[in-house]
Amino acid sequence: MTRILLTGSTGQVGWELQRTLMTLGEVIAVGREISSCGLLMDLSQPDTIRHVIREVQPDLIVNPAAYTAVDKAESEPELAMAVNGTAPGVIAEAAKQLGAGVIHYSTDYVFNGHQATPYTEQDEPEPQNIYGKTKLAGEKAIQAVGVPHLILRTSWLYGLRGKNFLLTMLKLAREREELKVVDDQVGAPTWSRMIAEFTAQILSQGTQDLIGFLNKNSGIYHLTASGQTSWYGFAKAIFEFDSKRSEHKLKNLLAISSQQYPTPATRPAYSSLDTQKISRTFGLALPSWQRNLELVLGS
Numbered sequence: 001m002t003r004i005l006l007t008g009s010t011g012q013v014g015w016e017l018q019r020t021l022m023t024l025g026e027v028i029a030v031g032r033e034i035s036s037c038g039l040l041m042d043l044s045q046p047d048t049i050r051h052v053i054r055e056v057q058p059d060l061i062v063n064p065a066a067y068t069a070v071d072k073a074e075s076e077p078e079l080a081m082a083v084n085g086t087a088p089g090v091i092a093e094a095a096k097q098l099g100a101g102v103i104h105y106s107t108d109y110v111f112n113g114h115q116a117t118p119y120t121e122q123d124e125p126e127p128q129n130i131y132g133k134t135k136l137a138g139e140k141a142i143q144a145v146g147v148p149h150l151i152l153r154t155s156w157l158y159g160l161r162g163k164n165f166l167l168t169m170l171k172l173a174r175e176r177e178e179l180k181v182v183d184d185q186v187g188a189p190t191w192s193r194m195i196a197e198f199t200a201q202i203l204s205q206g207t208q209d210l211i212g213f214l215n216k217n218s219g220i221y222h223l224t225a226s227g228q229t230s231w232y233g234f235a236k237a238i239f240e241f242d243s244k245r246s247e248h249k250l251k252n253l254l255a256i257s258s259q260q261y262p263t264p265a266t267r268p269a270y271s272s273l274d275t276q277k278i279s280r281t282f283g284l285a286l287p288s289w290q291r292n293l294e295l296v297l298g299s
């Protein structure tokens with residue numbers, strides 16, 4: 001049976017992966033807290049990474065864990081780099097020694113946002129903030145090791161668990177009559193469960209020879225819902241689709257510019273990702289972001 005070591009299982013994607021990966025093998029979930037199997041893996045502590053991988057002897061390591069606080073990363077660059085930039089390389093090294101494969105997640109924030117059409121995997125990254133720089137360093141670290149891997153870049157994740165834009169908007173709509181939301185950053189809101197389901201769907205295509213499959217397909221792939229919108233457009237759709245609309249106090253949703261809502265980290269103005277490569281390679285039909293949202297709010 002395939003042994004799958006999963007990090008970040010308390011996070012948005014990791015939580016969903018715990019369920020979807022179960023169909024592919026035995027999932028051993030580890031994190032910063034001591035797990036039920038007595039293991040602790042803190043990505044800012046390389047020794048704990050090596051120790052856990054040695055103990056578990058996985059066939060596959062799936063790493064959705066990350067330092068994801070985009071604004072806080074500006075004031076904690078060393079910790080963000082340790083978790084997002086250095087740890088993926090340590091994971092990849094340890095996996096290579098064992099003959100295991102790696103699935104890793106990255107972000108649309110590796111791009112500068114100057115384009116007006118979706119970024120492909122060939123486009124040159126140029127991150128505008130510390131978080132994006134550290135995530136790019138993580139991608140490069142994995143690639144440099146040359147372990148069989150998939151790096152899945154996604155964007156604007158949300159779901160009914162964790163800390164995300166959807167839950168913030170739903171909470172604020174019950175508390176406030178007026179909300180101002182940024183309308184000049186464009187991307188693709190993506191449901192965390194969709195990422196986990198497609199990850200499992202891709203891996204299920206390689207169950208006969210997982211390492212051969214990952215070797216053949218190693219590389220970076222863009223994986224998001226299809227279509228694009230602004231944060232304002234996303235907020236508007238959230239309020240329209242919410243089945244509990246009657247509980248909202250909200251009367252006015254106002255579109256503002258990023259200049260009117262300054263944040264410590266600069267965000268790319270445009271970060272839509274072109275998903276043709278992943279759709280073609282693995283035969284995936286990616287749903288629209290609106291379809292994703294309807295499913296989440298209808299559940």
Ligand SMILES: NC(=O)C1=CN([C@@H]2O[C@H](COP(=O)(O)OP(=O)(O)OC[C@H]3O[C@@H](n4cnc5c(N)ncnc54)[C@H](O)[C@@H]3O)[C@@H](O)[C@H]2O)C=CC1
Binds near residue numbers: 011083163
């Ligand atoms: N949240 C978003 O909007 C986006 C996220 N991504 C990427 O997708 C992946 C999944 O993101 P989410 O599920 O939203 O993240 P999340 O913030 O919901 O969860 C992160 C997980 O990482 C774990 N973690 C953090 N620091 C750790 C450490 N030092 N040692 C061990 N575990 C640690 C946390 O405990 C948590 O389980 C990440 O690689 C992230 O960079 C990409 C684009 C957008």
